[in-house]
Structure formats: structure tokens, C-alpha cells
Amino acid sequence: MQFRRFTVPILAALALLAVAGQAAAQPCLIFVHGKQTDTNTFTSYTAARNYWVNGTHDFVKTATKNFATPYYVVGYNGTRPYWESQAAGEVANEIVNATNGGADAGGHRCTKTFAQGGTFWVIAHSMGGTVMDYILGNNDASDLNFNFNGPYDVVAARISLAITTGGAHRGSQGADAVCLQSNPLCSFIAIFIQSCDDATFWLRSSDDVQVRTFANPPARTIYLTAGYEAIFGASACLNGEDDGVVQYASSFACNGSATASYDNTNVCNNANKQEASGFRNLDAAHENHSDERDDSDSDTRRAIPDGNWTCGGVPCAPNTVVQSSMTTARFISTLY
Amino acid sequence: MTTRKTLGIVMMTMVAATGPLAVRSTAQEAGQLARTTAKEYLEQARYPKSSRALKQGEGDPVRAKREVNRVSRRGPDSTEPTLSVWAAKVSFEKGQPVDLFATLETRGKALAATGVAAVTGEIVDDSGAILTQLAYRDDGHGVWSARLPPDGLGGALAASYMVRVRARLANGDLREAAGGFLYSDPAAHLTGHYRDFVRDGDLVIAAEVEVAEAGRFHLAGTLYTQGGEPFGTAQAASQLEPGRRWIELPFYGLMFHDRAAAGPYKLGTLALATTNRMPNALNDLVTDAYVTKAYRLQQMRAVPFERPALVEAAKRLELDADRAQREARKPEQQ
Numbered sequence: 001m002q003f004r005r006f007t008v009p010i011l012a013a014l015a016l017l018a019v020a021g022q023a024a025a026q027p028c029l030i031f032v033h034g035k036q037t038d039t040n041t042f043t044s045y046t047a048a049r050n051y052w053v054n055g056t057h058d059f060v061k062t063a064t065k066n067f068a069t070p071y072y073v074v075g076y077n078g079t080r081p082y083w084e085s086q087a088a089g090e091v092a093n094e095i096v097n098a099t100n101g102g103a104d105a106g107g108h109r110c111t112k113t114f115a116q117g118g119t120f121w122v123i124a125h126s127m128g129g130t131v132m133d134y135i136l137g138n139n140d141a142s143d144l145n146f147n148f149n150g151p152y153d154v155v156a157a158r159i160s161l162a163i164t165t166g167g168a169h170r171g172s173q174g175a176d177a178v179c180l181q182s183n184p185l186c187s188f189i190a191i192f193i194q195s196c197d198d199a200t201f202w203l204r205s206s207d208d209v210q211v212r213t214f215a216n217p218p219a220r221t222i223y224l225t226a227g228y229e230a231i232f233g234a235s236a237c238l239n240g241e242d243d244g245v246v247q248y249a250s251s252f253a254c255n256g257s258a259t260a261s262y263d264n265t266n267v268c269n270n271a272n273k274q275e276a277s278g279f280r281n282l283d284a285a286h287e288n289h290s291d292e293r294d295d296s297d298s299d300t301r302r303a304i305p306d307g308n309w310t311c312g313g314v315p316c317a318p319n320t321v322v323q324s325s326m327t328t329a330r331f332i333s334t335l336y
Numbered sequence: 337m338t339t340r341k342t343l344g345i346v347m348m349t350m351v352a353a354t355g356p357l358a359v360r361s362t363a364q365e366a367g368q369l370a371r372t373t374a375k376e377y378l379e380q381a382r383y384p385k386s387s388r389a390l391k392q393g394e395g396d397p398v399r400a401k402r403e404v405n406r407v408s409r410r411g412p413d414s415t416e417p418t419l420s421v422w423a424a425k426v427s428f429e430k431g432q433p434v435d436l437f438a439t440l441e442t443r444g445k446a447l448a449a450t451g452v453a454a455v456t457g458e459i460v461d462d463s464g465a466i467l468t469q470l471a472y473r474d475d476g477h478g479v480w481s482a483r484l485p486p487d488g489l490g491g492a493l494a495a496s497y498m499v500r501v502r503a504r505l506a507n508g509d510l511r512e513a514a515g516g517f518l519y520s521d522p523a524a525h526l527t528g529h530y531r532d533f534v535r536d537g538d539l540v541i542a543a544e545v546e547v548a549e550a551g552r553f554h555l556a557g558t559l560y561t562q563g564g565e566p567f568g569t570a571q572a573a574s575q576l577e578p579g580r581r582w583i584e585l586p587f588y589g590l591m592f593h594d595r596a597a598a599g600p601y602k603l604g605t606l607a608l609a610t611t612n613r614m615p616n617a618l619n620d621l622v623t624d625a626y627v628t629k630a631y632r633l634q635q636m637r638a639v640p641f642e643r644p645a646l647v648e649a650a651k652r653l654e655l656d657a658d659r660a661q662r663e664a665r666k667p668e669q670q
Contacts, residue, residue: 027656083614119652142386142571144554144611157645160653161373176407176514179460180500201462201498205407206516207426208496213401213518214616216571219385220649221373236413257405276390276397277380308364335369336660 027119027160027336028070028110029063030098032091034126034293035168035203036078037194042086045105048075051125054294062295062329063123069336070111072098081202082130082211085149091131092150095122099158114158122162123332125293126192126246127203129167130211132222133253136162136278137215144214156219163223163282163335165328166243166292168203169274170210170250170258175203177237192245192289205250205258210274217275223308224279225328226251227287228264229299241267245289252304253279264319269305281307285328295329308335366664367657374653381647382590382640387538387570389591396558396566398605402426402621409513416442417451419511421501427494427518427618434484434517438472438501446478453504455480459489460498467497493610494520494617520617522610523549527580530603530626537589537637541570541603541628542582550576551612555583557625559597560604567595573611589637599631 033041033051040047052059052073064071074094077086098104099120101113112118124132138145139156147153172193179196193200202209231244238247240261249260253275254268262268264284273279284302291297301323303309303316316322323331364372383389390397408420417440424435438455440447455472468488472480480503489497499515529544543555556571568591574583591597603626610617 026659081614117652117655119656140385142384142554142573144573144609144616145614146573148614157649160370160649160656173409176409179498180512180514196464198462201496204498204514204516206423206498206514207405208423208516208518208615213426213618214614216385219645221376223369237409239408239410255400257408259406259408276394308369310364336367336656 025112025118026069027121028072028098028112029060030072030074030095030110030120030122030159031060032074032076032122032124032128032131034078034124034128034166035192035199037192037197039077039079041075042077042090045073045075049073049106052293052295054290054296057294057296059293059295059327059329062327063332065333071108072104072110073106073108075105076131078127079197079199081198082127083134083145083148083202083214087199088131088134088152089149091128092135092152092155095120095155095159096151099154120159121336122159124162124164124167126166126289127168127199129164129169129222129251130171130203132162132164133169133211133218134215136218136220136222137211137275139219140216143216159220161221161223162218163225163332164251166226166246166251166289167222167224167253168246168250169224169253169279170212171203171205172246172250173205173238173242173259174234174245175200176205176259179204210258212274218278220278222253222279223282224252225282225331226284227289227292227328228284228302229286229288229291229297231288241284243287243289243292252281264302264304266318267304281305283307283309283322283331285326285331287328292328295327298325298327298330300324301326301331365661367660370653370657370660374650374657377646377650377653381643381650383588384641384643386572387568387586387588387591389568389594390558390566392595394566396560396605397569398556398558398607399621401556402607402618407513407515409511411509411511417447417505417511418442419501419503419513421499421513421515423499423515423517425517425620427520429620430490430519430521431486433486434489434519436470436472436482436484436499436515436517438480438503438513439478440480440503440505440511441478447505449474449476451506452480453506455501455503457482457502458500459484460500462496472501489519490521492521493523493613494518494615496615518615518618520610520619522608522617522619523547523551523612524553524576524581524608524610525619526606526608526622526625532626532628534631534635535586537635539587539589539592539601539628539631539636540584541587541626542584543606543608543625544580544582545576545608547576547578547581550578551610552576553583554609554611554616555585555606557585557606558604559587560602561597562600562602564602564604566604567591567597588641590640592631592633592636593638596633598633599628601628602626603628
């Protein structure tokens with residue numbers, strides 16, 4: 001039959017195109033910033049977008065391969081505790097908006113919605129990591145704080161994974177120092193921590209404020225990378241390697257004391273995280289806390305225990321220099 | 337300090353002197369991150385999020401959440417001794433005194449009491465207000481302790497308090513650290529009555545609670561073998577009205593097959609919390625709460641749960657991985 005003779009190949013070709021189209025799509029990158037000392041990133045898209053920019057250096061541009069990959073920039077109130085509605089609640093709602101094809105406040109949107117088969121990777125810096133721990137660890141009706149102030153279940157169902165850079169998973173000794181209000185030598189980068197405000201109070205190292213006390217293992221894997229370029233003054237107040245604001249025990253989500261000293265050779269492996277599952281090491285970069293989010297310091301990267309770099313087909317020994325010049329943004333662009 | 341701080345200026349000097357370091361390494365092959373993650377999700381999908389088997393040798397996650405961790409801080413320029421501070425528990429229930437501790441150690445060895453002039457503390461609430469001040473006493477074993485009487489705290493369902501500790505050394509140097517604790521007034525308590533049964537191939541342990549005020553309550557527990565090894569955990573949450581109520585913990589049947597665990601089983605740890613608001617109000621951890629009846633393995637389900645959202649996420653990640661691999665091969669083909 002004439003109809004069938006033409007229709008079958010056309011339908012087959014269309015089906016093939018549909019599958020190829022689905023398979024060819026890149027994940028949409030959703031960016032979640034860190035701690036702030038004012039509400040600018042919540043009220044102004046320009047501020048939220050510029051969080052990732054330093055002069056001509058642009059983390060979003062590099063991570064998205066010169067904007068070839070679709071992206072969405074989240075802006076929330078970084079002065080509020082990680083679990084509050086203007087923090088976790090806002091982030092959850094914005095991520096769902098992104099997965100529905102909605103635009104961020106700058107008009108950027110993910111090309112494919114979740115319903116159309118899109119995939120979504122969250123890139124979070126600093127306190128953005130704590131916020132994501134809380135959301136992804138409270139996505140099920142059996143969790144402690146299920147959907148506490150937003151659609152955490154939808155977020156978890158729709159994102160594929162998260163990557164944190166300098167994530168404050170176990171808080172920050174910088175927050176401890178600021179809340180002690182006495183040591184002027186601990187001069188932290190003012191844009192991140194200025195005073196013991198509400199967000200800072202909830203980023204301290206003690207168990208009573210830790211996200212692990214109020215959440216379960218994340219429903220999607222959180223991959224960890226962090227900086228080890230110390231900052232003169234500030235790093236004297238942090239134990240072990242650090243990026244000038246967050247110490248390794250926190251940025252690599254280690255179990256045990258949040259103030260334990262670690263370096264590239266001995267930082268906790270994947271079996272010794274703050275939760276039994278859901279946290280995985282990537283690598284470490286010679287970047288400080290600011291460099292980690294603004295693509296300004298193309299520097300050395302080193303392997304860490306259970307990280308993702310291979311040397312001659314086997315995992316690189318911890319502390320091996322694996323790249324002599326690569327920013328975290330560029331590194332992320334190689335992962336998808 | 338065990339590690340050398342890696343300062344930018346030092347590294348810049350090194351690079352300038354030696355030039356870029358030769359690196360013979362590669363990241364994982366294209367799409368490997370997505371593929372590894374997909375594999376992990378398919379493994380996790382065997383269980384519902386509310387219940388899973390523990391790996392051989394894995395610790396009790398319910399107990400781990402209530403273990404106290406010390407907060408440690410050195411002096412200026414990372415000098416010893418290190419001041420470490422902690423509370424006796426993560427959370428204290430209303431009416432309980434709060435026991436606080438501190439040590440001063442150099443490379444793990446306690447500083448002699450003669451080396452310390454005084455250790456003091458301030459209790460600070462989340463508004464920054466100083467509620468009270470404390471003097472720590474040397475207990476003679478290198479540990480300094482202070483007790484906060486139960487009155488004067490609370491009011492809310494739960495509150496977080498910071499403990500600012502200052503240790504003045506005999507030589508005049510100062511060490512400071514910030515610890516903390518939760519003070520909880522939970523709206524329900526376990527009565528100590530339990531029952532167990534098998535439903536749809538899962539072992540259900542129901543715990544009775546006395547609810548004083550309506551709210552959302554979370555219960556988590558870990559099962560142990562009779563030999564004392566933790567092998568499975570479960571959690572549940574319910575909205576409950578005042579009165580005596582039951583919360584059921586369903587231990588997914590597959591765990592008994594995966595761990596070849598024969599009953600009876602011991603409910604080794606049990607943690608109740610009131611979760612109406614943040615911070616949650618945590619009840620004291622209950623240990624060795626209950627021993628179940630003996631069950632045959634055949635009574636338990638052996639089929640994986642196949643959590644749909646995780647299976648779907650894995651499928652999409654595989655597509656991402658395939659695409660990344662194809663793109664990586666393109667230059668080779670040209």
C-alpha cells in the first residue's frame with residue numbers, strides 16, 4: 001500500500017531523530033551561589049549573575065562552554081539560615097522553575113524541560129552546598145523536614161546530580177571565628193562573612209547547627225571539589241588545608257569533627273562522609289574561596305583520595321598534580 | 337598543625353621558577369561521571385528512601401547523628417595548645433542540666449592544670465544575646481567542665497545555643513573556640529511500648545508515643561542482629577494529634593535477604609523528633625529499645641523496590657554519558 005510504503009520509513013526516521021535529539025541534549029547547568037552579607041543576590045539578578053564574574057572572568061561562561069550549554073542562575077537570600085524559606089525554599093522553587101522551562105530573572109532558561117527529557121546539574125558554591133544538602137536530604141515523606149518550605153521532592157526527582165565547589169557542608173571555621181568576635185587576625189573575605197548574622201550563626205562547626213543533624217543522605221549524589229589556596233590571616237584560623245573561608249573537613253563533607261585537619265593526601269574518602277551515601281570526591285584546586293566561583297585563577301589541580309582523576313588508567317595517587325592550569329569552571333565543563 | 341598551608345604567593349613563586357608542571361594524567365573518560373552516578377542510583381533504587389540495609393561493617397546511622405563532635409581551634413598562627421570544646425549531647429531535653437567540656441592539648445597531650453589560668457564560657461542565643469556566663473572547673477584529668485542548670489533555657493520548641501569558650505593560659509595567651517548545643521522541648525515521648533509484625537513482606541515495628549501537642553513527628557531506628565551488629569535502618573514521619581499514638585517503622589524485607597539476617601532482631605537505637613519547625617526538637621536517643629519475635633527469612637520480601645525517580649534519573653544519566661562519549665570521539669573521526 002502506497003500510504004504504508006511512505007509512512008513507515010518517515011515515522012521511523014522521525015523516531016530516530018527524536019531519540020537522537022534526546023540523546024544529544026546536554027544537561028542544563030543551574031548555578032546556586034553562596035553566603036552573602038546583604039540581600040542583593042535575592043533582589044537583583046545582576047548581583048546574582050555577577051556573583052560568578054570577576055572582571056573578564058566568568059565562571060558561568062566557562063562552565064557552559066562559552067554558553068553552548070543552557071543555564072539558569074538562582075538568586076536567594078544569602079543572609080538567612082540555609083534552611084529558611086528565602087534560602088532553601090527559594091532555591092527549591094527556582095530549580096523547579098528551571099526544570100519547567102521557566103526563565104531565570106535574566107531571561108536564561110534550560111532548553112528542554114524535565115517533561116521533554118531534559119537533565120539538570122546543580123553547581124553550588126559555599127553555602128549553596130549547605131542549602132542543597134538540606135533540600136536533597138529532605139525530599140521524602142519519611143525525612144525529618146520533608147518539603148519544609150518548598151518542593152524539595154520535585155527538585156530531587158528532576159536533577160541528575162550536584163557539584164559543589166568550596167561547599168560549606170559542615171559549616172565554616174570562619175563562621176566560628178566571626179561569631180567569637182574577638183580575633184582580628186582572622187580577616188575573612190568580607191563579601192562572604194562579615195558578622196555573626198543569622199546565616200553565619202547556622203554555618204558554625206558545632207553539631208546543633210549542622211545540616212546533617214536536620215537532613216538525611218542526599219537523594220542525588222553531590223560531587224565535591226574545593227580550593228587549597230590559603231588566604232593570609234584568615235587561613236591561620238582554619239584547621240588543615242582550606243580556601244580561606246572553608247576548611248577541607250567541611251568542603252569535602254567529612255564525618256567526625258568539622259574542625260579536623262586534612263590535606264590532599266588524607267582528606268576523607270567516599271566511605272567517610274557526613275552521610276553514608278550521596279557524597280563523592282572529585283579533586284582539589286589551588287584556588288581560594290573567591291577564585292572557586294569566578295574562574296579567575298587558572299591554577300594547579302591535585303588528586304585526592306577516591307577522586308575522579310586517573311593516571312595511566314588507574315586512580316591518581318592523592319596529591320598528584322593532575323593539571324597545571326585549570327579553573328574549577330573549566331574542570332566542570334569537562335565532566336559532561 | 338599537621339599540614340603546611342599552601343599560600344598563593346608561594347605557589348606563584350614556584351610556578352614562575354619552574355614553569356608549568358608537566359602532567360601526565362587524564363580525567364575519567366567522557367561521560368564517566370554520569371555513568372558512575374547512574375550505576376550508583378540503580379543500586380540505591382533497590383530500597384525505598386525510608387529504609388535500607390547497612391553495608392557490612394557500616395556504623396549505625398541513627399546513632400551517628402547523635403554523636404557529639406568536638407570543635408577544636410589553635411592559637412594565633414596555628415600555635416599549640418589546641419582548645420577543644422563540646423557538649424555532653426547534641427541536644428538536651430527540657431529539664432536536663434547541660435554539661436559542657438573543654439580540653440587544652442598539645443599534640444594530643446593534655447596541658448597541665450598549672451598551665452591554665454582560667455576557662456570561662458558564655459551562652460549566646462541565636463539573636464546574639466549573652467544569656468549567662470560560666471566558669472569551667474578542672475576535673476583533674478585534663479578535662480575542664482561546667483554545668484548549666486536546666487532553668488533559664490528554652491521557651492521555644494527547640495533552640496540552638498552557642499557556647500563561646502575562652503581559656504586564659506598561665507603565660508597570658510588566649511585560646512578561644514565556639515561550641516554549641518540544642519535545647520529541646522519535644523511535643524511527644526516514647527512510652528516504651530512496642531509491637532512487631534510482618535506486612536507485605538516488610539518487618540514493621542510500631543512504637544507508641546505520648547503526644548502532648550499536635551504536630552509532625554519523625555522516628556528513626558536501626559535493627560541489630562542478636563550478635564550486636566547493625567544491619568538495617570528505617571525512618572517514618574507522621575502528623576499526630578494529642579494522646580497515645582503509634583508510629584510504624586517499616587524495615588524493607590529485602591534487607592533481611594541481603595544481609596542474611598535471621599531473627600529475632602534487636603531495635604538497637606531509636607530517635608524521636610518533633611519536626612514542626614527548625615530547629616527540630618530532638619528526644620534523647622533510646623538504645624536497646626526492643627527485641628522482635630523470631631521470623632523466617634521466607635516471610636520477608638526479596639524483590640527490589642526499584643525506586644521510580646532514581647531509575648528514571650539513571651536512565652537519563654546514561655543518555656548524557658552516551659552523548660558525551662560520542663562528542664569526545666568526534667575529533668578523532670575528523
